[in-house]
Amino acid sequence: MxxxxxxxxxxxxxxxxxxxxxxxxxxxxxxxxxxxxxxxxxxxxxxxxxxxxxxxxxxxxxxxxxxxxxxxxxxxxxxxxxxxxxxxxxxxxxxxxxxxxxxKKKRKTKAETARKNGLEPLAKIIMSQKANDIESIAYKYINKEIKNVDDALEGARHIISEWINERTDIRNSLRNQLERHAQISTKVVKTKAKDEKAQKFRDYFDWSESLQRIPSHRLLAILRAEKEGFIRVKINIDDVRALERIDNRIIRSNNTCADQIELAISDAYKRLLFPSLSNEALSKAKEKADEAAITVFAKNLKQLLLGSPIGEKRVLAIDPGFKTGCKLVCLNAQGGLEHNETIYPHPPKNDSFAAIKKIASLAEAYKIEAIAIGNGTASRETEALVKKIQFKNNIQVFVVSEAGASIYSASKIARDEFPNYDVTVRGSVSIGRRLQDPLAELVKIDAKSIGVGQYQHDVDQNKLQKELDVVVENCVNAVGVNINTASIPLLSSVSGIGPKLAENIFNYRNKYGVFKSRKDIKKVPRLGDKAFEQGAAFLRIKDAKNPLDDSSVHPESYKVVEEMAKDEGVTLGELIGNEKILQKINLKKYETQTIGLLTLQDIIKELKKPGLDIRESAKVFSFNQNIKSITDLHTGQLLPGIVNNITAFGCFVDIGIKESGLIHVSNLSDEFVKDVNEHVHLHEQIIVKVLEVDVSRKRIQLKLHKK
CATH class of the missing domain: 1.10.10.650 (RuvA domain 2-like)
Incomplete structure (x- = not known):
């Protein structure tokens, strides 16, 4: 099954x-x-x-x-x-x-009460539709609890209503109608219409749309507005048509029984069927919207995690600010903190001369190769300041997303790593490390806090977390992990490892020093054969005695590679990276019951370029320095920008000011756009055209010009 x-x-x-x-x-x-x-x-x-x-x-x-x-x-x-x-x-x-x-055991219902009062036989007589004078028959059911004929007939109808509600064919028929024809409509709660917080939902103060065709982001926005008490939501279909369809399934006579059944059908529809199945239809639509939103979030997260690293370079990171100053940290090539202090180049202190001098001296003292500037408050001003400095060496300057840095800086992971430093220093370290290796740093932060989705707090949280965990795991294993430098969160995402073994690896490394071979991994407490099988090939060891330990070749295949080298009359070191030799190897010769052609092809691909990082290298980017606020924008301008969020209806672009601009899906291409991700990627550098600027609502409409 x-x-x-x-x-x-x-x-x-x-x-x-x-x-x-x-x-x-x-x-x-x-x-x-x-x-x-x-x-x-x-x-x-x-x-x-x-x-x-x-x-x-x-x-x-x-x-x-x-x-x-x-x-x-x-x-x-x-x-x-x-x-x-x-x-x-x-x-x-x-x-x-x-x-x-x-x-199903039910709470006390009207039908249950009617049964206790002895009215089920009357309900069966009515449903048989054979009696012509049902009132006379109903008279026989008058008792201590049933005062008159009307009470008897009403009780019988309650039982019939329950039977109708429980009929699978009727429920499926109504489901079909809801699926095909349901409309979702909204009305503003009049007392909340002028509420400032309600204004972002004002498009939905009076709205109606097909439930089947409503885009996921719009449904989630409507449901959020309802949850916050600004609007009321209703699901509607053609009630007359729905009732006729139920009548046609049940009524087959033209007597007083039929009249009673028709009343029972109306009651079943209004009281039981429609409320239950319209809620079910809305829940299914919500589930579908959740899946769409989670898919977008997952795609965005994958692109973010696989963002371009600058690699093992010495970085000076700056968390910019005005009143509180700019926090500086100097990191070594492995991301270790070597120095930190604060400068005040911007208002109110305006000590730019001392700031420039300090940055220049630190760059020289710590042999800095790149500068990372957070993209928050005072980012543009800090970037302009840094670019004025005449460095002795060629130093690249990058603006780095701060999203989630504050979450990391206050986390237990950050406190354990930097117990003697405050949150501002930890946040600056995170900014610098994101430039060195976005994946290694971002896995320390709850993916929902990184800010690359939409309505992430409105979707099913368990499904969201599960999907994002899968994305993180797949990204970490696609890139591979240096076991001798990886943090516990990074190690936790390696196939077969998990949090407890990650902690054991980390502690073992601190106690006994770096791992010199993949075989050493087996010495970690509680790391058994299964965990080794699942994780070893994703854990890399730099400068190992066996060069295969720094590749994605699984240890179970080492013997095959050694045979290839022996057959070609070269050492392992001479075979790895030698495309000329690798190209001519007859793979069929090395096929076994456990290692087939597909695995052998993967091995050859890896041996040609061992340890190749699948990610592109980081590129320097500059915004238009003349654009400092939304009031500097005008229609027709062409501006450089960076995609900072992708949704189902388009993408948001950072153009160097506080407000991000929106490229609606219709402005991504002159042709129909099925998937936004086919046209742009998160953190991609693009050129946009300004279409419309609404200063009062702080909205900017853009069009994709070129990449």
Whole structure:
């Protein structure tokens, strides 16, 4: 059943899915499976394997719910063979819950009260639609609790309403109508219409749109506005049409029974069916919007984590500010803090002469190769100041995103790393390290705090966290980790390692010194064969005796590479990087039961350029120095900018002022844009054209001119 379920959702090859499930059940990680078990999976990538993981988990949740429902039905002695077969063959939760609905223990309802008052037989007579004088029959049901005929008929209708609500065919018919025709509409709460905070939602003070076609960002904005109490939200369909469809399924006579059933249908629709299923439809739309928003967030995070590093260079980092001054730190090539102090080049002190002198002397004293300036308050002024300095050596100047730096500086990770320094120093260190290696620094910060998504606080937090964790893990393992310099958070994201083993690796390194070979990793307490198998190839050791220890070649394949070198009459060192020799190797000669052609091709690719960083190198960028505020903008200007956020409806661009400009999806290309990420990437340097400036609302409309 599991195999069939996953294949039906993914359309992947049966053997690929079967082997992947087996590997997952053996506690193999997605990065390890996608990179080192290609023969087993049929070369599935991490996204396809991730889908198998997702549907495997969905299936397990479904099966767990089936077991609970079957147990509950057995306890009630209502489980027939037919019902059991229907439940066991069910392939989605909604259908499963519909099957269980008639037997679900309910709180006290009108129907339950009517049953206790002996009205169920009357309800059955009405539903048979054979009685012509139902009032006379209802008279027989008058008792201590039922005072008159009207009470009897009303109670019977409550029972009928419940039966109608529990009919799967009727529920599915109404679901279909909601899916195809539902409209979401909004109205402003009049007492909140002039509230300052409500103004950002004023587009939705009176709004109506198809629920099926509403873009994810708009639905999330509407639901946030409702949550904050500024608007009221309603789901609407054609009630008359919906009621007619239910009538046609039930009413087959033209007598007084039919009249009572029609009243019961109306009651079931208004009181039970529509409230429940319209909420379900809105929940499904919200779930779909969440998935879209999470996908955008995940793509943005991936681009951010794989941002261009400057590498192991000595950096002077500046966290700019006015009144509190600019915090300076000098970092060595490995990101270690060597010096820190504060300068005051901007108002109110305006001591720019001393600031310039200090920066120049520090650059020379610590042999600085690059300067990183945070992009927050006073960033532009600080960048202009630094560019005035005549350095003795060629020093590149970069503006670096500060997003999340304050989160890191106040975190336990930062306190443990720099217990004797305050948050301002830690924040400056983070800015400098982001230039050296964005991935290594950003993994220390909760991904939701980095600020590259939209409505991240409105989407399902568990799903968001899970997806972002996967992104971090995939990025870390795609790049690889230097085990001798990596922090605990970075090590934690390595395949098969996790927080506890990461801490053990870190402590072992501090106690015994650097790891000299991958074999040494096995000496770490509690790091067993499985963890070594999963993680060893993603952990790199610089200047190791065996050059393969600084490559993505898995230790299980070392023997094959050694055989290649022996057959070619060269040493391992002479084989690695020698394209001429590697090009002519006959790979079929080295195929075994465990190592196939796909793995061998990967090995050759790695041996040609061992340890190659998949990321591009960082590039210097300059904003237009004449643009200092939104009032300096005018229509038609061409400006350099950096993409600082991507959404489903476009992207935001930093053009060097406080407000970011928006390139709406329609202004990214003259052709239809299916995916914003196909046209721009996070932190990409582009040229934009100013289309419109709304100073009062602080909104800037841009068009992509060129990259």
């Amino acid at each position: 599991l195999l069939k379920y996953i294949i039906s959702h993914t359309r992947l090859n049966e053997s690929s899915v079967k082997n992947t499930i087996k590997l997952l059940n053996e506690d193999c990680t997605v990065p390890f499976i996608s990179r080192y078990r290609k023969e087993a999976t049929g070369n599935l990538d991490e996204v396809q394997i991730g889908d198998i993981v997702k549907y495997k988990e969905q299936f397990e949740i479904l099966e767990k719910r089936k077991i609970a429902i079957l147990k509950a039905l057995e306890e009630q002695n209502v489980l027939t063979q037919e019902l059991k077969q229907k439940i066991e063959s069910c392939i989605d939760l909604i259908t499963l819950e519909d099957l269980y609905l008639p037997y």
